[in-house]
Amino acid sequence: MKSTISIGILGFGNVGAGVVQLLNENRDLIERRTSKSICVKTIVVRDPKKYRHLDCGNAVLTTDAIAMIHDPAIDVIVEAIGGENPAFEYICEALKLGKYVVTANKEVISKHKKRFFDLAKAHDSDIYYEAAVGGGIPLIRTLKVGLAANRIESLHGILNGTTNYILTKLNDEGKEFGDVVADAQAKGFAEADPSMDVSGLDTAYKLSILASVAFKADIPVSEIPYEGIESIALRDMQLAAELGYTIKLLASGKQLSNGKLSFKVCPTMIPRHHPLAGVRNEFNAVFIVGNAVGESMLSGRGAGSSPTGSAIVSDIIDIAFDSHRTSLRNLEYAFDKVSLAHESELKSQFFVRLLASDAPGTLATIATILAHHQVSISKIMQKPCTNHVAEIVFITHSVAEDSMSSALIGLETDSVVQEIVTKLRVGLDEGDPV
Ligand code: HSE
Secondary structure, three states: OOOEEEEEEEOOOHHHHHHHHHHHHOHHHHHHHHOOEEEEEEEEOOOHHHHOOOOOOOOEEEOOHHHHHHOOOOOEEEEOOOOOOOHHHHHHHHHHOOOEEEEOOHHHHHHHHHHHHHHHHHOOOEEEOHHHOOOOOOHHHHHHHHOOOOOEEEEEEEOOHHHHHHHHHHHHHOOOHHHHHHHHHHOOOOOOOOHHHHOOHHHHHHHHHHHHHHHOOOOOHHHOOEOOOOOOOHHHHHHHHHOOEEEEEEEEEEEOOOOOEEEEEEEEEEEOOOHHHHOOOOEEEEEEEEOOOEEEEEEEEOOOHHHHHHHHHHHHHHHHHOOOOOOOOOHHHOOOOOOEOOHHHEEEEEEEEEEEEOOOOHHHHHHHHHHHOOOOEEEEEEEOOOOOEEEEEEEEOOEEHHHHHHHHHHHHOOOOEEEEEEEEEEOOOOOOEO
16 A cells, blocks of 8 residues: 555545544544555535535545546545445445445445445455444444454344434433424434434344344345334333333344344333443444353444544554455455344243223233233233223233234234234343244
């Protein structure tokens, strides 16, 4: 690698600006550490006039992405535009030219990682994506390098800052979901259209990336069942707290004892004493169990200009050291053939909140239906309601997911039950084979 590394940046929003700012702010430190000078040569934007007031150093602003990618003086392309297209096309073009690519784009990495790794291998280039999951938290490098000696047994993560902020405020402020989302939008913690975050899709993309580094599994997002937090009510949060839990949007990946892998994203009740329960506001965290290291947790800011800039610049610094274009860290070049567990093979504890007639025999009926489907109750409580309606809340022992689904159908179709309001998984032990 040359003594000066030239960077071209695609996009100058929050992410691109964070990279330029950090490279300027820590220029001396980075030069001392790498013995190289790292300079931003070109930034590709839609409308250069919009950025005239910003300090871009000596960088030239242009609208021509393809010309920038083909510029022989540019060594590293930072893709900071997000979304699938045209990012996919630009990354492929850069890799085919033998350039290094650094991206924060979870969607494009999740969907096309295999293609990118193959292109990088064929053209002696490489792609780095530390910023795509967990923002500034060094998750990818930790899994690839720091924990490389381990077989990862399980990984549970809070990977979306927006939803964690919303759930924290739901818990702390006693407001309903819609009001908390409006507040989060007003404070800049949620997008004007927060659907990708709230639906769990953003978390599923990130989990599919972690699956590749932690389990060497190429799992498309379409094979990761995901649920969002849209249906979590303030009442669920209050009852969870009363029972000693908090609710988090949890991404889970687990190696089952039968060798199969299980991945899912769903709101989950986590015991208050678990380290993930203390991860608040816009923070992200991943709790990893490796067969040698045991339990380990990384936590930090999962988004934002500066944390994302931190991850991108650390990738650029890695490239500065990589003088032979052989990043041995891309263990995903060889994905393992894996089998995914079917939901019918999984077990979990469940929390159920339902409304039923407040009449003699109701609890007996509910208990009978649950017993008929092999669902055992661990805790149950009834809350007074109006008009002869009772709110009944129970937590099951660990049960087969199939049994729980058929028990819920049994409850729904019985005349004593008016409505099953909420069903949530409880704890982190889900995924053991039935
Ligand atoms: N929208 C994401 C979040 C940030 O709220 O965590 C980038 O992935």
